[in-house]
Amino acid sequence: MAEAATTRRSRITPEREAELYEAVLDLLREVGYDALTMDAVATRTRSSKATLYRQWGSKPELIARALRHSKPASLADIDTGSLRGDLNEMVARSDDCQMERDAALMRGLFHAVHDNPELHRALRDLLIEPELTGLSDLLRRAVERGEVAADNPALDYVVHMMVGGFVARDLVEDRPVDRAFLASYIDAVILPALGV
Amino acid sequence: MAEAATTRRSRITPEREAELYEAVLDLLREVGYDALTMDAVATRTRSSKATLYRQWGSKPELIARALRHSKPASLADIDTGSLRGDLNEMVARSDDCQMERDAALMRGLFHAVHDNPELHRALRDLLIEPELTGLSDLLRRAVERGEVAADNPALDYVVHMMVGGFVARDLVEDRPVDRAFLASYIDAVILPALGV
Numbered sequence: 001m002a003e004a005a006t007t008r009r010s011r012i013t014p015e016r017e018a019e020l021y022e023a024v025l026d027l028l029r030e031v032g033y034d035a036l037t038m039d040a041v042a043t044r045t046r047s048s049k050a051t052l053y054r055q056w057g058s059k060p061e062l063i064a065r066a067l068r069h070s071k072p073a074s075l076a077d078i079d080t081g082s083l084r085g086d087l088n089e090m091v092a093r094s095d096d097c098q099m100e101r102d103a104a105l106m107r108g109l110f111h112a113v114h115d116n117p118e119l120h121r122a123l124r125d126l127l128i129e130p131e132l133t134g135l136s137d138l139l140r141r142a143v144e145r146g147e148v149a150a151d152n153p154a155l156d157y158v159v160h161m162m163v164g165g166f167v168a169r170d171l172v173e174d175r176p177v178d179r180a181f182l183a184s185y186i187d188a189v190i191l192p193a194l195g196v
Numbered sequence: 197m198a199e200a201a202t203t204r205r206s207r208i209t210p211e212r213e214a215e216l217y218e219a220v221l222d223l224l225r226e227v228g229y230d231a232l233t234m235d236a237v238a239t240r241t242r243s244s245k246a247t248l249y250r251q252w253g254s255k256p257e258l259i260a261r262a263l264r265h266s267k268p269a270s271l272a273d274i275d276t277g278s279l280r281g282d283l284n285e286m287v288a289r290s291d292d293c294q295m296e297r298d299a300a301l302m303r304g305l306f307h308a309v310h311d312n313p314e315l316h317r318a319l320r321d322l323l324i325e326p327e328l329t330g331l332s333d334l335l336r337r338a339v340e341r342g343e344v345a346a347d348n349p350a351l352d353y354v355v356h357m358m359v360g361g362f363v364a365r366d367l368v369e370d371r372p373v374d375r376a377f378l379a380s381y382i383d384a385v386i387l388p389a390l391g392v
Binding site for chain 1: 356358
């Protein structure tokens, strides 16, 4: 199966493939999953629908591939020496524009992932897991330094708090999430919940 | 305009109208905003599309009406004497099934509300504002009782924390939100962030 897929895709250049995935993600942010049609992808990328179906088989497969092609954020090398420093460095890594783009991607997929395990997995690998892994490293070091008690129950919910900050501002305040907001959310919510 | 709309809608009985709105919200939970077509509404409710367009004008108008017809949760009469008691009573008011239905509604609308202010307003009035108002009453009393410092910065973010608990479990853990989860989230995150 994997080999067949590689053979199919090898008909276009890697540059063309990257360009096409970027266009798919742009469309996804603009119109959301359901309204994203293969027709729209064909028009935007000046491809034929036949080519798209031949190369990717189906819309969910194409979108999952595009998500997987996007580079996940790396938090692995953040180590400032304090939990507050690490969390703030994490926020400082994305500019406001990238943050709004990630939030748009999440919004566009929120419903679709519920019914589509393959897409859910791809979104999780791209946006959720790197954050989970990066966060658990930061948190482990904070526990080792004695900043956070090893049995603090909020340790299990840091991602939930982050997702809340990430999506709720738009929903509740009708304003896009940005670095200044997340920095104050970290100080007001995440650090106090962890007892820091 | 409002009078004209009333005249238009008066052609169907209130019972039929309520039945139709319920069917629209069910469809919204099942397929999401974009995939919800007037054709699907017509089929599900055994109406003609002409009737739907004559009565409601457009899909966003019909969906906003259906949301507005749904009864928002009332938190106004919760007053157990402690913040922890009040928050737990709030959670206990919804059964797990209702919670998953509300979460499905949010998921179905997350993208659509971003581009549609009228829908955003309707979702906000139904699910967000009652919570904001109810919460701010609970929190005000907690401050008056001396449980929470009046200048605690987490007071501004309680809804964000709640939304995080509400949507992130599904996204991160692939499990629906339920009362047991929210009760432990309140104890691990919300109360400690508020210094309780």
